[in-house]
Structure formats: C-alpha cells, structure tokens
Amino acid sequence: MEHKNLWAPWRIGYIQGLGKSKECFICHNLKKPQDDDENLVLWRSKLGIVVLNTFPYNNGHLLIAPVRHIAGLEEATDEELLELTKLVRESQKALSLAIKPQGFNIGMNFGRCAGAGLPDHFHIHIVPRWEGDTNFMSVCGDAKIISQSLNELLEQLRQVSKEHNLPRL
Numbered sequence: 083m084e085h086k087n088l089w090a091p092w093r094i095g096y097i098q099g100l101g102k103s104k105e106c107f108i109c110h111n112l113k114k115p116q117d118d119d120e121n122l123v124l125w126r127s128k129l130g131i132v133v134l135n136t137f138p139y140n141n142g143h144l145l146i147a148p149v150r151h152i153a154g155l156e157e158a159t160d161e162e163l164l165e166l167t168k169l170v171r172e173s174q175k176a177l178s179l180a181i182k183p184q185g186f187n188i189g190m191n192f193g194r195c196a197g198a199g200l201p202d203h204f205h206i207h208i209v210p211r212w213e214g215d216t217n218f219m220s221v222c223g224d225a226k227i228i229s230q231s232l233n234e235l236l237e238q239l240r241q242v243s244k245e246h247n248l249p250r251l
C-alpha cells in the first residue's frame with residue numbers, strides 16, 4: 083500500500099519552536115480566559131478545554147485536553163475520561179456542522195518519539211479529512227491550502243455551537 087502523509091510545511095515554525103517555550107501552552111491558555119480569542123480556545127468545560135491547533139495538519143484540527151496538567155491516561159480520573167470523550171463527540175458534531183468533513187482522524191501521541199509536541203499535558207487530536215486531501219496537498223504544498231483562517235474557523239465553530247447548544251456534556 084502506498085504510504086501517504088498529510089503535507090503540512092507550515093508546521094516547521096512549530097517544530098523549530100519545540101523545547102523553546104517553557105510554559106505548557108494548554109495551562110497558559112487555561113489561566114487566561116480573557117485571551118480565548120487570541121489563543122483560539124473554542125470551549126471550556128469543568129474538566130476539559132478545546133482549542134484550535136495553531137499549526138494544523140488540516141483545516142479544523144482541534145486539540146482536546148484535560149484541565150489538569152497530566153501526562154497520561156493512567157493519571158486521569160474516570161470522570162475526566164468521560165468528559166474528554168464527550169468533548170470528542172461534540173467536537174465532531176461542531177466540525178461536521180461547520181465544515182462538513184468526510185472523515186476524521188482522532189488520536190493521541192505519548193512521548194516525543196511518538197510525535198507528542200507537548201508530552202507533559204496529554205491531548206486528543208481531531209483532524210478532519212476529505213477525499214483526496216493528501217493528493218491535493220502533495221501537489222500544492224503550501225500554507226494556502228488551509229483555505230480558511232483560524233480566526234474565521236473559530237468564529238464559525240462558535241456560531242454553530244451557539245445554534246446547536248454545543249457542547250452537550
């Protein structure tokens with residue numbers, strides 16, 4: 083089978099910045115609700131937070147994390163796991179309403195060698211997918227393929243959240 087990766091060259095800024103900033107960006111965002119627009123925070127719940135990935139693999143790439151700064155599932159409580167899973171469900175709903183993906187990749191990376199950019203605060207990636215997005219990207223590999231700005235997307239997701247009363251936890 084042919085191996086295909088999503089081609090996301092704008093992520094180089096993120097990769098080069100790894101290890102440079104000292105503060106965990108999820109904890110940083112959690113502490114500053116007044117900066118939610120700038121930090122691209124979509125939702126806050128009792129035990130979790132949902133943010134747009136600043137360096138997305140694809141349009142609509144969301145990150146879901148627990149409020150507590152914990153590295154792995156073994157440190158999470160059942161209550162946290164349930165709420166995070168519900169946030170996954172609600173994120174899929176919101177993305178489906180806003181940008182109509184044809185599929186999703188949902189997953190977690192543990193440890194730097196597995197691709198975790200923030201290994202101390204675990205988070206779930208939600209990456210919307212469309213037929214042919216890998217092919218298209220490898221042909222036209224530049225940042226323009228994220229055809230929608232992150233601020234515009236945040237606005238759109240907040241709008242559907244309001245209309246559909248999301249997240250329903």
Ligand SMILES: [Zn+2]
Nearest residue numbers: 106109151203
């Ligand atoms: Zn943290």
